[in-house]
Amino acid sequence: MADAPGPAAPMSAPAAPLRRKMIAGGCALLLLPVVPRLAQAATILAVRTWPADEYTRVTLEMDTELKAEHFTLDHPHRLVVDIEGVRLSAAINDLVSKIRPNDPYIGTVRVGQNRPGVVRLVFDLKQDVAPQVFTLKPIGEYKYRLVLDLYPKVAQDPLMALLKDAENDPLAGILENLAQDSPTEAPIPSVEGQKLPPVARKQPDEDVAPPLPRATPGARPGRPILIALDPGHGGEDPGAIGKRGTREKDVVLQIAHRLKKLIDAQPNMRAYLTRDRDYFVPLNVRVQKARRVQADLFISIHADAWIKPSARGSSVWALSQHGATSAAARWLAKKENDADLIGGVNLGAHNAQVAKVLLDLSTGAQINDSIRVGTQVLNEIGKINQLHKNRIERAGFAVLKAPDIPSILIETAFISNPQEEQLLRTSAHQQRIANAVLSGIQDYFSAHPALARRA
Template sequence: MPRPPYLRSTAPVTIPLTRRTLLKAGGTLLLSVLSPLARGAQIMAVRVWPAADYTRVTLENDSNLKATHFVVPDPHRLVVDIEGLELNPMLKSLVAKIQSGDPYIKQVRVGQNRPNVVRLVFDLKEEITPQVFELEPVGAYKHRLIFDLYPVTPVDPIAAMIEKGEWLRDSAAPIGQPALPPDATAPQQAETPATALDKPERPALARAAEPKADARQPKVARLITIALDPGHGGEDPGAIGASGSREKDIVLAIAKRLKFKLEELPNVRVMLTRDGDYFVPLGVRVEKARKVQADLFVSIHADAFVVPTARGSSVFVLSEKGASSTAARWLANKENLADSIGGINLGSASKQLASVLFDLSTTAQINDSLKLGRAVLGEIGGIARLHKGAVEQAGFAVLKAPDIPSILIETAFISNPEEEARLKDNGYQDQIASAITKGIRRYFAQNPPMAKSRTT
């Protein structure tokens, strides 16, 4: 007859440590350690960013991946072997993400080349120069394996603008003063007719006369080139609003409106550092502006802060001696992380770009930037609340072109729900673009640029 439960012994049962028990326990431990390796890395997302500059393909995964690649001519192909992977639906979805309008990729084929190795074959539309590199986890991203497909001959900003009809072929080195209409809010000066360099589809408008001290100099109008820089893009979404709005989308929309308004002025042409949703490193943004010999560089952003109550527009210029406020320093540090988040191959960065990116600008450039910043801030203050009533300064990497007056505009706080709603509104975007245009026109009315002597 079995004992009742309350009479049963509660003493621990001793199991003899036989060789079989030890081997079984060791095997279980070994399997638990090796199981992640046995299942291989897990692909969490695949993304494709086509652009004229280059096409980027990103594989985001939960661990480092080892990849080897080679190119094959006739027809042009890029072959990539990735170790530690098994073919799965996420990888297969890469096939459908290739767009017909991609400048460089015709299609991609994905297959299990051999056990634990997946092969990607990119059928190309032309010969490319590939860069394949890994990025460590940063921000919201895990490990990323990046394939950047560049054209053999890099895209030239001037050639691209000529192709779009935005650059006159016979105006490579115009000299003299611009032919901008006088700003109604600026001190009125005598007017002289504009020259034949006015854009043909627009009527010739008067321009401000040179100061008397320069009256004997030849008055030859030249085109003004403005570089607009929509912040972030591609892998770098920028700040995210409470309703999910992405800074990179908002600022690109504002930049395109601003480009249209500026080009309505005579003798003005505009270059966008990016005209689509793709990532451009900070140094490349600066270099693009210098290649087109830009007279101004305007970077456009939509700020975010740790609390949703922060609000207002701001304008920043570079500082040689440290930030003008703690908030300005914090913002500059955050914006300077763009290369880490967007993904830059540090091993391929040219020495020239590095020198431009980290070289301190001249005092003259900063002084001109302050004049531009004040003119623009004054106009923005007429339509929006200002976060600070004065232009601020900090060490923004994107403002370090040594020979171009450069400003960074924080149009509003996208982290503030009320301001996020305004930023998404077409009418408000148009107002912001108009205010910046008026500020730029006022700056040139008071500070006409000198003849250009730089070379690209």
């Protein structure tokens, strides 16, 4: 009789550790889908809102790039945004209190955990919107950002904004004729008629200076000379920041408002602001706005900064198509042209290619006219402030590339210099800058009336 089967032979020594490794590896595989899910929960660092007549921007800053989906609902109008990989937190709940009563687009917002790992934002809207939702990678002081731009379905027309600003003005009829005669094209959003932001150390009777006595010839029979004033930066993009915390975007907006008041007080001149409050405007849109209102001159207003606090003085810049005048000029132009990266532009927008083409069309004639007007403005500024250089400087600023409008960029002072930062904070010095720029504008059009507007 055959022997009964004996007990199983013991496992060999090398086989036992191998089996334990396989079991451990299997456990690890089972755990892998769970551990990363816990690790990927993002932290909302900050929530910011920028309401304006042109559009409202909502920004969520976070430590990790996230995916978001959105859709709109009618009756009533709502925007729904689902954000994946985030949990409810105090920062995201703070969005509710950030919505201002005067926001033209958002009435209220509701925040809730829609499902595990997904937070839902529901914006109750005051009107129908065309939303743009996109993400931005870290740059400068910012981490990852989720940006919600709420545009009106029908964009506002800058020419209509000019008419609104001139309701009680005898030149309103002229502006209305200009609006009727303008070429038909997609309107560029704009805002006008807002109150001057408060400025530090306001002095009595400084906001409006009397019109200067110099006569200014008309740009075209029956219409005023139109100056497009472009306060740099805004919204998400603060520009340069001084040692005392002075932000470039605030100072240049205040100067632009003062200059607009001076220009509007002249008998045959009017000013138009590319932004009149604290919100971001892409560089190419600033150019498009000036062209849409058929501006005779474009002036971008900034406050310079440098790595050393000793740098000081005002400067005026014109466009260069073939390289900057110095290494510092190249650095400055790159810093200003990076505004779109900092402020946040949806590069997937349908007009991105159109914008690039527009900004490559500048002509030699435009640059020559820009140098002429820039020289006049620089001479006047030199009477009230030290100049960084006694001549016009040139670099490839994107905002100066309107092909048919003389365009200059003014660096009013070095905000990185403690003494000049203090001057920029005072209403008295802001008014002196505005007066000087107006004098330069008038000198230009007095000497070159044919350049005011080519038929």
